[in-house]
Amino acid sequence: MKFLSKLIFAVCLLTCITACDNNAQTKKDTGSFMPLKARNGELAKSEEWPVVQQKAQGLNEKIAKDPSDLKSKLLLAQLYMQEARITGEHPYYYPATLTILDDVLSRDANNFEALAYKASVELSLHHFADALATGSKAKKINASNGFIFGVLCDANVELGNYDEAVKMSEQMQALRPGLESYSRASYLREIYGNNAAAIEAMKMAYNAGLPGSEEASWAGNTLAGLYESTGDLKNAENTYTQILTQRPSYAFAMAGLARVEKAKGNYDKALAMLDKAIAMMPEFSFYEDKADVYAAQGQPEKAKQMYTEVIGMLNEDAASGHYADMELAKAYLHTGNMDKALEHATIEYKRRPENIDANSTMGWVLYQKGEYAKAKEHMQKAVRMNTQNAELLCKAGIIEAAAGNKAKGTEWVKKAMKINPNMPEDLKAKAKTV
Numbered sequence: 001m002k003f004l005s006k007l008i009f010a011v012c013l014l015t016c017i018t019a020c021d022n023n024a025q026t027k028k029d030t031g032s033f034m035p036l037k038a039r040n041g042e043l044a045k046s047e048e049w050p051v052v053q054q055k056a057q058g059l060n061e062k063i064a065k066d067p068s069d070l071k072s073k074l075l076l077a078q079l080y081m082q083e084a085r086i087t088g089e090h091p092y093y094y095p096a097t098l099t100i101l102d103d104v105l106s107r108d109a110n111n112f113e114a115l116a117y118k119a120s121v122e123l124s125l126h127h128f129a130d131a132l133a134t135g136s137k138a139k140k141i142n143a144s145n146g147f148i149f150g151v152l153c154d155a156n157v158e159l160g161n162y163d164e165a166v167k168m169s170e171q172m173q174a175l176r177p178g179l180e181s182y183s184r185a186s187y188l189r190e191i192y193g194n195n196a197a198a199i200e201a202m203k204m205a206y207n208a209g210l211p212g213s214e215e216a217s218w219a220g221n222t223l224a225g226l227y228e229s230t231g232d233l234k235n236a237e238n239t240y241t242q243i244l245t246q247r248p249s250y251a252f253a254m255a256g257l258a259r260v261e262k263a264k265g266n267y268d269k270a271l272a273m274l275d276k277a278i279a280m281m282p283e284f285s286f287y288e289d290k291a292d293v294y295a296a297q298g299q300p301e302k303a304k305q306m307y308t309e310v311i312g313m314l315n316e317d318a319a320s321g322h323y324a325d326m327e328l329a330k331a332y333l334h335t336g337n338m339d340k341a342l343e344h345a346t347i348e349y350k351r352r353p354e355n356i357d358a359n360s361t362m363g364w365v366l367y368q369k370g371e372y373a374k375a376k377e378h379m380q381k382a383v384r385m386n387t388q389n390a391e392l393l394c395k396a397g398i399i400e401a402a403a404g405n406k407a408k409g410t411e412w413v414k415k416a417m418k419i420n421p422n423m424p425e426d427l428k429a430k431a432k433t434v
Contacts, residue, residue, distance in 0.1 A: 043281070081124075146171075186226075194388070213247075255286050258273035258274045311328065333364070333368060367379075372402040
């Protein structure tokens with residue numbers, strides 16, 4: 001399971017779809033901004049796309065006539081955030097969104113919506129400390145808005161302030177019960193080791209969304225991922241299939257079905273599905289999934305090549321201002337570049353030393369370098385919340401055994417394999433040594 005990617009998709013579940021004219025240029029003093037980026041493939045065939053383009057023209061005309069029209073600019077920022085989620089074109093849309101929001105804030109420094117959206121984008125860029133600061137400023141302006149408590153929940157989770165995140169989640173549920181608040185409750189329950197309760201909360205989130213919408217598809221996909229990570233392939237497959245029935249262009253569900261096929265041993269079918277997902281959206285995790293299929297097929301060189309491509313994609317994101325060090329550390333590990341893996345893992349750990357994922361990544365890199373005692377220190381911090389995440393438990397067990405506690409290591413590895421026997425091939429191979 002990828003804790004980070006799951007939360008970042010939860011950051012800004014916005015329902016208002018707006019856009020800007022394709023012929024606009026980025027000029028702050030005229031109030032016009034970067035053009036809407038054309039969709040490709042299946043996404044261009046979706047029913048919503050012509051509607052978005054139609055709305056784009058009207059909204060851009062308003063901004064062109066009145067550069068002080070902050071409401072239209074905020075709607076435009078919403079569009080960019082939504083398009084980033086739908087298309088995966090993060091290096092394009094997030095910097096563009098920040099340009100719009102900074103323009104609004106230059107005219108109205110205490111604009112609540114602009115601050116809330118900016119904090120949301122900062123979360124998407126993994127600038128978690130900045131997001132917490134921006135979100136806290138917005139909360140001082142309006143403490144009765146549920147959205148800002150969701151942002152603050154996310155920021156505290158990513159910084160490892162889990163008890164504070166629970167408080168923010170509870171306040172959000174009190175103010176704004178629905179898909180967004182239920183999904184955050186699910187995520188926190190998972191962190192605290194209650195997978196069954198996490199599934200129930202995510203079911204509520206999925207059922208609260210409009211069938212076929214991007215928001216509901218996200219919630220359903222996250223629910224299917226919970227099923228998948230707890231070994232329930234039947235419910236995972238059914239949920240992924242339902243999502244694609246309602247929203248055929250949802251690439252993450254297609255990738256989820258591919259992982260299910262991989263778990264069944266249908267490798268060629270899994271690769272074909274992943275190619276379809278990649279054609280819909282340039283998402284780096286789909287390439288990681290392909291690498292895992294190649295590894296299962298006994299093709300390590302192809303798997304390594306996939307991770308080389310992932311590194312290129314992540315570096316492109318990093319060039320646009322996205323902190324991608326944790327993902328880079330994991331990718332470099334798979335290519336055998338231990339020094340680069342440690343470099344990026346260390347950067348991520350220093351940014352958020354209390355976070356579960358940052359410690360897990362640091363511990364796993366140190367283990368691969370043979371520094372078992374240091375690896376154990378980080379992994380103990382990663383499992384301190386009584387995690388029932390199979391991959392994390394498995395890694396913790398492997399490290400515990402390597403550090404000298406074979407009995408504890410064996411216990412954790414067995415528990416992990418019982419929770420989910422369908423883990424990545426490289427991890428299962430190392431588990432066998434314990």
